[in-house]
Amino acid sequence: MYIESIELKNYRNISDIKIKPHKKTSVLFGNNAQGKTNILESVYYCATGRSHRTNNDKELVSFDKNEAFIKLMIRDDYGRIDRIDINIRSNGRKGIGINGIAVRRIGELLGTLNVVMFCPENLQLIKAGPGERRRFIDMEMCQIDKLYYYNLKQYYKVLKQRNNLLKSIKKTDDTLDIWDMQLAEYGAGIMDQRTDFIEKISDIAADIHSKITAGSERLSLEYKPNVSRDAFYKKLVQSREKDIYYGNTSIGVHKDDIVFYVNGINAREYGSQGQQRTACLSTKMAEIELIRQEKNHYPVLLLDDVLSELDKKRQEYLINNIADVQTIVTSTGIDDNIKSICRDGSIFYVENGKVIKK
Numbered sequence: 001m002y003i004e005s006i007e008l009k010n011y012r013n014i015s016d017i018k019i020k021p022h023k024k025t026s027v028l029f030g031n032n033a034q035g036k037t038n039i040l041e042s043v044y045y046c047a048t049g050r051s052h053r054t055n056n057d058k059e060l061v062s063f064d065k066n067e068a069f070i071k072l073m074i075r076d077d078y079g080r081i082d083r084i085d086i087n088i089r090s091n092g093r094k095g096i097g098i099n100g101i102a103v104r105r106i107g108e109l110l111g112t113l114n115v116v117m118f119c120p121e122n123l124q125l126i127k128a129g130p131g132e133r134r135r136f137i138d139m140e141m142c143q144i145d146k147l148y149y150y151n152l153k154q155y156y157k158v159l160k161q162r163n164n165l166l167k168s169i170k171k172t173d174d175t176l177d178i179w180d181m182q183l184a185e186y187g188a189g190i191m192d193q194r195t196d197f198i199e200k201i202s203d204i205a206a207d208i209h210s211k212i213t214a215g216s217e218r219l220s221l222e223y224k225p226n227v228s229r230d231a232f233y234k235k236l237v238q239s240r241e242k243d244i245y246y247g248n249t250s251i252g253v254h255k256d257d258i259v260f261y262v263n264g265i266n267a268r269e270y271g272s273q274g275q276q277r278t279a280c281l282s283t284k285m286a287e288i289e290l291i292r293q294e295k296n297h298y299p300v301l302l303l304d305d306v307l308s309e310l311d312k313k314r315q316e317y318l319i320n321n322i323a324d325v326q327t328i329v330t331s332t333g334i335d336d337n338i339k340s341i342c343r344d345g346s347i348f349y350v351e352n353g354k355v356i357k358k
């Protein structure tokens with residue numbers, strides 16, 4: 001799968017551009033604050049129905065405009081073209097079209113385009129809070145499995161309703177039961193899917209990690225559910241009183257985590273910074289391979305200012321292993337590495353929301 005063209009109108013600082021990324025590598029190069037990440041963000045939006053850096057869609061519309069437009073043409077491995085149209089209004093509403101047909105739900109968009117976004121913050125995944133690690137699982141899994149997206153969406157909807165009720169009642173009440181049952185049901189689905197996903201990504205990441213470290217380190221990822229699947233409902237009932245007191249649901253998949261082990265030792269607690277960062281790189285690269293296995297095509301890789309964060313060995317590993325993946329990379333300069341990945345690619349110069357092909 002690869003992107004044939006990206007058209008943006010009134011998107012952040014970009015008033016009107018059309019670019020045709022190279023089938024292999026495209027470099028967006030330019031000074032800071034010119035619009036490079038904005039372009040990657042718009043591509044990410046087409047894959048996931050959301051920005052990777054804000055929950056507030058209004059921010060995506062140019063300051064003085066009412067509506068932003070994204071149009072992407074994608075070609076799959078059989079030569080078939082798909083077109084994604086997104087329009088985002090300054091009141092926060094949005095419209096999504098696939099091949100000219102309006103779709104009402106993000107769930108219908110998911111899977112049309114697959115992307116893996118890699119930015120410097122991802123190298124902090126192990127050190128970050130559990131919310132970041134859940135986000136990593138969720139964004140990857142939603143692209144692979146619509147049922148997961150559906151379960152997650154329903155889970156959070158029910159969670160919100162339960163939390164609202166907790167805040168409005170004074171003592172334990174049977175009205176909680178309907179929410180507890182639903183949370184347990186959607187939660188069990190999510191836990192099953194997360195178990196399966198983390199097992200798969202752990203195997204792939206272990207392989208990659210072993211290659212990067214020339215066999216000297218063994219990486220594994222372990223799913224740490226906040227509550228056991230089968231005890232979830234019972235535990236919810238038991239925690240009702242406490243939850244009413246705090247006005248919040250204290251247990252559930254919204255508190256899950258993943259633990260990273262290097263050579264069997266918890267990398268968050270005992271790993272060196274180098275080990276942690278390599279483990280993050282391996283995991284990120286495993287996302288690409290997992291999408292290939294699950295979807296039978298490679299995702300598009302978006303590398304935002306990340307190459308300069310990696311040392312030479314890791315840069316080389318990354319560059320040598322993305323030959324079959326369409327990659328769009330941002331950079332503030334053109335150094336030897338950028339040149340080497342661009343032997344087969346295009347360079348675009350980005351300045352003040354405008355793009356010139358070099």
Ligand SMILES: Nc1ncnc2c1ncn2[C@@H]1O[C@H](COP(=O)(O)OP(=O)(O)O)[C@@H](O)[C@H]1O
Pocket residue numbers: 011012013014030031032033034035036037038039058059060061062063064330
């Ligand atoms: N809604 C918006 N309307 C107009 N400009 C915006 C909007 N949101 C962000 N910007 C501008 O976009 C620029 C940042 O673009 P970005 O893609 O993050 O830069 P970089 O090239 O460093 O990756 C900044 O100049 C910022 O002011």
Ligand SMILES: [Mg+2]
Pocket residue numbers: 033036037038304305330
């Ligand atoms: Mg940027």
